[in-house]
Each structure stands twice: as C-alpha cells, then as structure tokens.
Amino acid sequence: MKSPRRAAVSILRAWAKGHVYAESLIERHASRNNLSASDRGLLNAIVLGVLRHRRLLDHWIGELRKGKLDHETRDILRVGLCQLLILQLPDHAAVFETVNLGKSPVRGLINAVMRKAAATKKSLLDLSELPPAIAHSHPDWLYNRWRKAFGPEATLELMAFNNLPAPTVARINPLAPEATDPPAGSNESLPAGYFQIDGPIPTEWLTKGTIYITDPATRHGIELLAPQPGEQILDACAAPGGKAFLIAAAGGSGQGLTCTDSNEKRLPRLRENLSRLHITPDSIQAHDWTQPAPTKWHGAFDAILLDVPCSNTGVFRRRVDVRWRLRPQDITDLTRIQQSILEQALPCLKPGGRLVYSTCSIEAEENDELLQQFVELHPDWQITETRQALPQIDGTDGAFAAVLRRRSSFD
Ligand SMILES: C[S@@+](CC[C@H](N)C(=O)[O-])C[C@H]1O[C@@H](n2cnc3c(N)ncnc32)[C@H](O)[C@@H]1O
Numbered sequence: 001m002k003s004p005r006r007a008a009v010s011i012l013r014a015w016a017k018g019h020v021y022a023e024s025l026i027e028r029h030a031s032r033n034n035l036s037a038s039d040r041g042l043l044n045a046i047v048l049g050v051l052r053h054r055r056l057l058d059h060w061i062g063e064l065r066k067g068k069l070d071h072e073t074r075d076i077l078r079v080g081l082c083q084l085l086i087l088q089l090p091d092h093a094a095v096f097e098t099v100n101l102g103k104s105p106v107r108g109l110i111n112a113v114m115r116k117a118a119a120t121k122k123s124l125l126d127l128s129e130l131p132p133a134i135a136h137s138h139p140d141w142l143y144n145r146w147r148k149a150f151g152p153e154a155t156l157e158l159m160a161f162n163n164l165p166a167p168t169v170a171r172i173n174p175l176a177p178e179a180t181d182p183p184a185g186s187n188e189s190l191p192a193g194y195f196q197i198d199g200p201i202p203t204e205w206l207t208k209g210t211i212y213i214t215d216p217a218t219r220h221g222i223e224l225l226a227p228q229p230g231e232q233i234l235d236a237c238a239a240p241g242g243k244a245f246l247i248a249a250a251g252g253s254g255q256g257l258t259c260t261d262s263n264e265k266r267l268p269r270l271r272e273n274l275s276r277l278h279i280t281p282d283s284i285q286a287h288d289w290t291q292p293a294p295t296k297w298h299g300a301f302d303a304i305l306l307d308v309p310c311s312n313t314g315v316f317r318r319r320v321d322v323r324w325r326l327r328p329q330d331i332t333d334l335t336r337i338q339q340s341i342l343e344q345a346l347p348c349l350k351p352g353g354r355l356v357y358s359t360c361s362i363e364a365e366e367n368d369e370l371l372q373q374f375v376e377l378h379p380d381w382q383i384t385e386t387r388q389a390l391p392q393i394d395g396t397d398g399a400f401a402a403v404l405r406r407r408s409s410f411d
Pocket residue numbers: 236237238239240241242243244260261262263266287288289290307308309310337341
C-alpha cells in the first residue's frame with residue numbers, strides 16, 4: 001500500500017490528466033486501500049491543501065528553483081511544500097518524506113529545494129508583497145471579476161474563505177424512524193435541524209439515514225419553495241438528492257415528488273440516497289430539461305425546483321479544484337443551459353404555481369441578471385422573492401434562490 005504522501009502525488013497526477021473531482025479520487029483511493037482514519041486525514045489535507053494553494057505553491061517553487069521541472073517532480077515539490085509551509089508539519093519530516101518520493105535522479109534536486117524552503121520559511125511565508133490572486137491562489141480572471149462585483153476588500157475575504165477547510169454539517173432527517181440527537185453544543189449558530197460533526201461521521205447515522213451531510217445554505221431554495229403536504233412537486237435537476245431530501249423533509253414525505261436529472265449515471269446514487277433517507281418519491285426518471293417536457297407533465301406541478309447546473313463559484317471551499325478548471329466562457333455557456341431549462345420547465349406549473357430557481361454560484365450572470373432578463377422577455381412572470389448567501393458575509397456556502405410566479409390580472 002502506498003504511503004499517504006505517495007498516494008497524494010499519484011492523485012494529483014490523475015487529477016491533472018482527467019476530469020475527475022479531487023474529492024472522488026481521494027475517496028476512491030482511501031476505500032480501495034482501506035486507509036486508517038489518520039492516513040486518510042493526512043491524504044485529504046495534502047491533496048486539498050495542494051489544490052487550494054496551487055498557485056502560491058508554484059510561486060514558491062519558482063522562487064526556490066529556476067529552470068524547468070517535469071510534472072511529477074513539480075507535484076512532489078507541491079506535496080512537500082504544502083506539508084512544510086501550509087500544513088506546517090515539522091521540517092525534518094516534511095523534507096525527509098518528500099525526498100523519498102522522488103526517483104533517484106531527482107532526489108538531489110528535491111532535497112536542495114526542500115532544505116532551502118525550510119531555511120527561508122519566514123520570508124516565504126511573508127505574503128504581504130504578493131499580488132492577492134497569487135497569495136490566495138485564485139486565477140486572475142476570477143479575482144478581477146469578483147473585484148468588480150464585490151469590491152477589493154470583500155474579494156480578499158472571499159478568497160481567504162475559499163481556502164479554509166469546510167466544516168461537516170449534517171441535517172437531521174425528520175423522516176427517519178430513529179432519531180439522532182446532536183452532540184451538545186454542535187448546533188450553536190446553525191439553523192434548526194442542522195449540527196456540525198467534528199471528526200469522522202458515525203457510519204451508523206449514514207447507513208440508518210438519520211442525517212444527510214449538507215451545507216445550511218442549501219436550505220434557502222427549499223424555504224422559498226415552501227413544500228406543502230399533498231402538493232405535486234418537481235425537482236428537475238435532482239441528483240444526488242440533497243434538495244429532494246429537504247423537500248420531502250419539509251413536506252412530511254416523498255409523496256407527490258417527481259425527481260428528474262439529465263444524467264442517467266447520477267440516477268442510481270439519487271435512488272440510493274433517497275431510499276437510505278426513507279423517502280419514496282412518486283417517480284425518479286431521466287429527463288433533459290433543455291428539451292420540451294413530455295405532455296403528461298404540462299400543468300402538472302404546484303411547485304418546481306430548478307437547482308440548475310452552475311459554475312459552483314459559491315462552493316470553492318468544498319470543491320477545491322473547480323477554480324482551476326473553470327473558464328470565463330463556461331459561465332456564458334452555463335447561462336444558455338440555465339435559460340433553456342427555465343423556459344422548458346415553466347409550462348409544467350399548474351396555474352398559480354411557483355417555481356424556485358437556485359444555484360450555488362455567486363455570479364450575477366447566472367442569478368439575478370439571468371432572471372431579470374427572463375422577466376423582461378416574459379412580462380407575465382415576476383420574481384417575488386430572492387435570497388443570496390455570500391460566503392464572505394454569511395460564513396456558509398454561496399447560494400442563490402428566487403421565486404418566479406405568473407402575474408395575476410390584479411398585479
Ligand atoms: C447542482 S446539481 C443538483 C444538485 C441536487 N439538486 C442536490 O441538491 O443534490 C445540478 C444537476 O443538474 C443536472 N443537469 C444538468 N443539465 C441538466 C438538464 N439539462 N436537465 C436536467 N438536469 C440537468 C446535473 O446532472 C446535476 O445532477
């Protein structure tokens with residue numbers, strides 16, 4: 001079995017080559033190799049630490065060594081410097097373990113870089129003269145975009161927040177036959193029904209479906225949707241089921257709930273999650289909402305949730321690698337899909353029904369601006385309520401949710 005440090009280097013190589021989320025690669029490796037809790041913790045801290053601080057780590061590598069590096073040696077140095085300068089592990093362990101990760105021809109180079117880093121730690125850790133996007137490891141285009149949208153101070157706070165480890169927050173499942181009592185003090189400053197889990201998640205809670213791991217910001221869309229018992233509700237972009245769970249929890253059961261998702265591969269996980277959570281929706285099926293809805297769904301729903309695919313810019317603290325994958329054009333492309341999902345879903349509302357549009361993006365282009373453009377093009381629809389959670393202000397994931405209703409003739 002590989003050491004967590006060696007596994008971290010392989011995972012970073014696999015991440016750079018493919019399109020798999022870092023969290024999934026870590027999970028896959030940890031369960032295949034049956035890692036102990038402490039090895040898993042170290043692997044997680046190193047891989048997530050390298051991905052969060054990638055730009056800063058590369059800046060340090062550039063300061064410590066001039067000249068080209070092959071991909072593997074760079075990843076080894078990133079893993080080493082992350083231990084030394086980000087995780088602040090003892091110098092001797094960080095240097096020794098990192099040198100051992102390299103093949104013999106590059107060990108001398110790794111040794112020299114790591115020793116120099118240990119000797120100049122204080123000056124390397126002084127980030128005061130660095131451009132903020134390097135110090136906080138974000139791409140320039142996002143930094144510039146957020147500066148325009150939120151201002152310089154808030155952008156610094158946001159970037160710093162994105163680099164903090166995310167707490168594990170659980171929502172109690174009121175539909176589970178057995179109750180979970182949150183440990184004392186674990187729900188201070190969290191909304192009712194939520195509590196924080198420090199340390200490993202008790203597997204019993206997961207297998208018995210007494211909790212679901214989710215950030216409190218996910219509740220905004222469901223509070224606006226306000227599901228009522230007996231209603232027909234569509235969760236159009238439902239996988240893996242976090243919001244479907246909140247809908248069922250709020251409405252008292254999965255009765256009347258239809259869940260769809262365009263990605264068939266995500267449906268088994270959605271089914272498993274809901275079944276574990278003691279929820280039996282009316283139906284779970286594949287549908288691409290950029291295409292016209294089947295006629296059976298026209299005018300069929302009291303309420304529709306569109307938790308649309310988005311840029312995920314509100315959840316960089318959890319999705320640590322997205323900032324390196326996302327391109328400005330992706331945001332424009334996503335808005336086309338979001339608009340189209342909205343257009344196709346509206347005919348499925350009953351007269352007087354409500355639609356909640358939600359994202360975990362903090363980009364106005366995917367949120368307010370998109371809906372403003374929509375109501376300008378469709379003057380018979382209005383936005384009746386909006387919520388926006390911003391990480392740097394609310395201390396939660398970023399989230400946006402808004403209610404759309406058709407204007408009545410009295411408006
Ligand atoms: C933000 S995630 C939904 C998260 C889910 N609501 C939850 O709380 O667990 C967006 C989902 O939309 C799905 N999706 C993407 N394009 C879609 C489309 N055109 N029609 C339906 N679903 C789509 C994706 O497969 C993904 O599962």
